[in-house]
Amino acid sequence: MLTRVFSPARIGPLRLPHRIVMGSMHLNLEHDPPALAAFYRERAEGGAGLIVTGGAAVDAAGSGGPRYLVLDRADAWEALALTLDAVHGEGALLALQLFHAGRYAMPAEGVATVAPSAVYSRFSRRTPEAMDGARIERVIEAFAAAAAAARDAGFDAVEVMGSEGYLINQFASPLTNLRNDEWGGDEDRRAAFPLAVLAAVRAAVGPDYPVIVRTSGADFVEGSSTPEQSADLAVRLAAAGADALNIGIGWHESSVPSVQALVPHGMWLDIAGGIRRRVAEAGLTTPVIGSNRVNSLPLAEAALAQGDVDLVSMARPFLADPRLVAKSRDGALDLVNTCIACNQACIDRSIGTERVSCMVNPRAGRELDFPRVAREPEPPARRVAVAGAGPAGMQAAATLAAAGLHVDLIEEAWRIGGQFLLAGRVPGKSDYLETVRYFEHELERLGVRVRTGVSARAEDFVAHAHVVVATGVRPRRVVLPGAALLPVLDYREAFAAPWRVGRRVAVIGAGGIAVDLAHLLVEGAGLVGGAGLVGGAGLVGGAGLVGGAETSAQARDRFRREAGVEGAGHAPPPAREITVLRRGDRVGEGIGASTRWAVLQALRDAGVRSRTGVAYRRLTPDGLVVADATGAEETIPADTVVVAAGQEPHAPLADELAALGVPCTVVGGALDASGLNAVRAFDQGLRAGAAV
Ligand code: SF4
DSSP states (O other): OOTTTTTTTTHHHEEEEEEEEEEEOOOOOTTTHHHHHHHHHHHHHOOOOOOEEOOOOOOOGOOSTTOOOOTTTTHHHHHHHHHHHHHHTTOEEEEEEEEEOOOOOOTTOOOOEEESOOOOTTTOOOOOOOHHHHHHHHHHHHHHHHHHEEEETTTTOOOEEEEEHHHHHHHHHHTOOOOOOOSSSSSHHHHHHHHHHHHHHHHHHHHTEEEEEEEEEEETTTOOOHHHHHHHHHHHHHHHOSSSSEEEETTTSSSSSSSSTSTTTTTHHHHHHHHHHHHHTOOOOOOOESSSSSSSHHHHHHHHHHOOEEEEEEEEHHHHHTTTTHHTTHHHGOOOOOOOOOOOHHHHHHTTTSSOOOOOTTTTTTTSSSSSOOOOOOOOOEEEEEOSSSHHHHHHHHHHHTOOOOOEESSSSSSSSSSSHHHSSSTTOTHHHHHHHHHHHHHTTTTTTEESOOOGGGHHHOSOOOOEEOOOEEEOOOOOOOOOOOOOSEEEHHHHOOGGGEEEEEOOOBBBBHHHHHHHTTTTSSSSOOOOOEEEEEEESSOOOOOOOOOOOHHHHHHHHHTTOOOOOOOOOSSSSEEEEEEESSBBTTHHHHHHHHHHHHHHHHHHHHHHOOEEEEEETTTTEOOOOTTEEEEEEEEEEEESOOOOEEOOOHHHHHHHHEEEEOOOOGGGGGGGGGHHHHHHHHHHHHHH
């Protein structure tokens, strides 16, 4: 029961139908008004109550990149008008986020970046100009003018962006505010700018217009505000008239992960809870909104029940499923396509210029290109087939069935999901199994005839109008002298049967799969007393397996230690001695920018070693002999070698179908195994399904 989620709430005078806020996301769609409006319309129609737009810069210097809206330009308001109509047309509410990136800005050429002080940013790779008093006043006026214009345009609220290390947060931080004037020098003066912005916005919109302030609960940057100082500022903002506090966690320069998959669900909500208690102690009733790694409404319900927050902000989950709220309200939780926090099609794109979408929902951001309305079924409806039920195959089958075709989906393993079944065993990646769960139920709802444990043979498809070949990949083999001297497994064998892996492991390859595998093994999977799984029930068919080797409690402890906050336990020793090896020079190649650093940090913390720039020579009873660039040899001690050095496309079915004259389309890893890119696989599944 989601009784708390679906109880009404208020933000100032604004009445909300439930306690889920669709949080702000920059989409890189902002300069395509019809696409932007279509994106938000689907979310509004799917039950979102209050939606917060992506950050819109209050002036040109505050822009986060070339595709940000800048509110002192008329075209920004024209773009937003279409979205406003779309959202209001579906009965939802829209808040405009007022944004200034400060030293994180990436404005147009010729526009200088500005900040409280000239402190270099690793994120934007710029050193901003320190603002003088007049410039500060002008930026405050720009916030106020944008707020008044938002109210006049018909927005239901504004949200002032003051967290994640953007301009307002920079003024509050002793790390980035080195001033000694009325805007900096001590905690009171560092609070002056955030409070002045709020006061100006309030004066511009009047006492009865909802103003939400997103403020930092924890910066997680050494030398920045302490959590206590952040809480002090939040209380001041509430006392100064914010109608709600939306608590952000971490900066773009943080060394503690806050949004990656390896962050346990809801792990930072207690920081919002601490602020909520401080607000209450001050005699205020300002609602507190919490966020970060809450990807389902049952989790939001638990957070509300815990009493840490009054509302829950969810952003990426609305990319993964625009009908998240409506489905949950209707009790159809199994039909919710869950955000798995991979960041690959959203955050990794939003920090560049590519349109944001979603790995597990490639329609996101392209609603106009792939309309949801089903085509009229042709009488009699055509029967088509999909061979292989990994990401590309699952997506193709769902797309074809949604278009009114009769679909057979054939999978040789005992469960659909392909490599997602392996990924789901990795510490912090259990949500990948939620994708499998979603497709199992969605395909059933759509009437797809799914057959597992069956090899696809061309002659079985002669009566089908079309076949989508999504038969995936096979691990690349690496054969070395001395192979009989040491057990050698490929990565799929190691995932499926970790008990076959000894305690000293050399992993050949250091891409995403090798890194995932190292993470699984170092935590003890397959060992007696290991923290998690002791194997699955088949190569890619471990039906019902949930979770990875590292428990949520261990991950929580690790991040809290790194963040220096209370409640951390001791680090467990590594269960295995693992070395990942690469010919090239980058471990974790192919992992997205927003995630790679956190994954590598977690591996280092877990005790995994890495060696790059090596050539593989031979195996001996003592381990794997490698040579460096000078030819000098070294033995990497190992009792097991695991090969995770890429994969090859596997699509013999395509040739067999061609010989029989059956039309087919090859997609996913079966077409191109480079990087084993799941974003590309889902996307190709969508395109192939839509094109048949
Ligand atoms: Fe979530 Fe990944 Fe989709 Fe982003 S791309 S919304 S992180 S599933």
